[in-house]
Amino acid sequence: MAAGGPSFVQNVKNRMILESLNLLNFRSFPKKNFQFSSKISLVVGPNTSGKTNLLEAIFLLATGKSFRAGIEREMISYRKEVARVKGQIENPEKTDLEIVLTAGQVGGERAPKKRYLVNGVGKRMVDFVGQLSSVFFGPEDLEIIINSPSIRRAYLDLVLEQVDRDYRRANLSYQKGLRQRNRLLEQIRDENKPRSILFFWDKLLLENGEIISQKREEFIEFINSQPDHFGNLNISYDKSLISPQRLEKYEKEEVAAGMTLVGPHRDDFQVKLKERNLHPFGSRGEQRTAVFSLKLGELEYIAKKTGQRPILLLDDIFSELDHQRRKHLFEVIPKQQTIMTTTDIHLVDPVYRQKVTKIKLK
Numbered sequence: 220m221a222a223g224g225p226s227f228v229q230n231v232k233n234r235m236i237l238e239s240l241n242l243l244n245f246r247s248f249p250k251k252n253f254q255f256s257s258k259i260s261l262v263v264g265p266n267t268s269g270k271t272n273l274l275e276a277i278f279l280l281a282t283g284k285s286f287r288a289g290i291e292r293e294m295i296s297y298r299k300e301v302a303r304v305k306g307q308i309e310n311p312e313k314t315d316l317e318i319v320l321t322a323g324q325v326g327g328e329r330a331p332k333k334r335y336l337v338n339g340v341g342k343r344m345v346d347f348v349g350q351l352s353s354v355f356f357g358p359e360d361l362e363i364i365i366n367s368p369s370i371r372r373a374y375l376d377l378v379l380e381q382v383d384r385d386y387r388r389a390n391l392s393y394q395k396g397l398r399q400r401n402r403l404l405e406q407i408r409d410e411n412k413p414r415s416i417l418f419f420w421d422k423l424l425l426e427n428g429e430i431i432s433q434k435r436e437e438f439i440e441f442i443n444s445q446p447d448h449f450g451n452l453n454i455s456y457d458k459s460l461i462s463p464q465r466l467e468k469y470e471k472e473e474v475a476a477g478m479t480l481v482g483p484h485r486d487d488f489q490v491k492l493k494e495r496n497l498h499p500f501g502s503r504g505e506q507r508t509a510v511f512s513l514k515l516g517e518l519e520y521i522a523k524k525t526g527q528r529p530i531l532l533l534d535d536i537f538s539e540l541d542h543q544r545r546k547h548l549f550e551v552i553p554k555q556q557t558i559m560t561t562t563d564i565h566l567v568d569p570v571y572r573q574k575v576t577k578i579k580l581k
């Protein structure tokens with residue numbers, strides 16, 4: 220990341236605004252309506268009171284996905300068949316976004332597990348995502364640094380799918396093609412099918428894999444160009460290049476394994492401090508610093524790509540940051556609509572305590 224200096228996208232004035240949120244049978248909320256300030260909203264409550272559930276619902280409207288690992292049907296309240304998340308946004312006109320969740324059955328009849336609606340009209344996920352954009356920052360984001368490459372790939376997808384329809388389409392096609400190609404590789408191995416059955420799927424993966432890799436690389440380059448307030452942080456993109464030559468090189472190994480061994484589904488990235496990979500070699504404080512810088516860069520990237528500053532969702536992170544980083548975060552908070560949670564209001568800067576709109580969970 221670049222040392223010092225102002226960000227060249229700090230002057231983006233347009234803000235994405237979520238005016239209200241209605242929840243029905245979503246996690247711990249049987250039925251609840253929230254109204255938000257266009258500036259800063261603060262949710263104060265103890266652990267397990269539903270603070271993270273509220274932010275998860277907003278993030279779901281932005282990305283079509285939860286930021287939590289696990290089974291999506293767990294977002295539906297216990298013993299309920301249907302959950303609804305509906306929000307009204309100003310984008311720049313008023314737009315109603317709604318996601319309906321089921322476990323696959325309603326009233327004994329089959330039902331789609333997830334439906335997406337814009338102003339009451341059903342949409343495909345690829346057309347729904349992008350209506351709202353948000354950046355979520357919580358203690359679990361440390362997993363981006365310390366967990367497996369699949370977590371880091373999922374992070375890239377969550378960022379890029381919000382702002383780039385071409386990426387959404389390419390990633391959807393790539394994942395479908397990958398599953399089919401892997402099934403065919405097993406057939407070649409187990410049933411002695413000819414390798415020619417891969418031709419169409421090779422072409423599909425090559426075309427869409429190139430788009431995915433290019434856009435991931437652009438995002439990482441952008442993050443590295445952003446001001447680094449905390450010292451010599453850099454992201455190194457470990458790209459698994461997919462090309463006809465590499466597919467040919469690994470053809471025997473792929474058949475033996477029954478899976479595709481090259482391509483963006485095997486990408487990774489390393490977050491480094493002075494060339495030291497923070498995944499195995501960083502302290503917990505250094506890893507938190509890295510995630511903090513990554514999230515600030517993500518915020519600016521989305522603002523640049525969309526022309527509007529995304530909603531910033533902060534989940535009880537003040538206790539995770541030292542004084543210097545809390546101070547810097549409080550400088551960033553007023554630049555966009557911010558919805559933040561805390562278990563202890565005293566961790567919030569006194570200047571903000573008088574200015575925020577307080578949200579009640581019950």
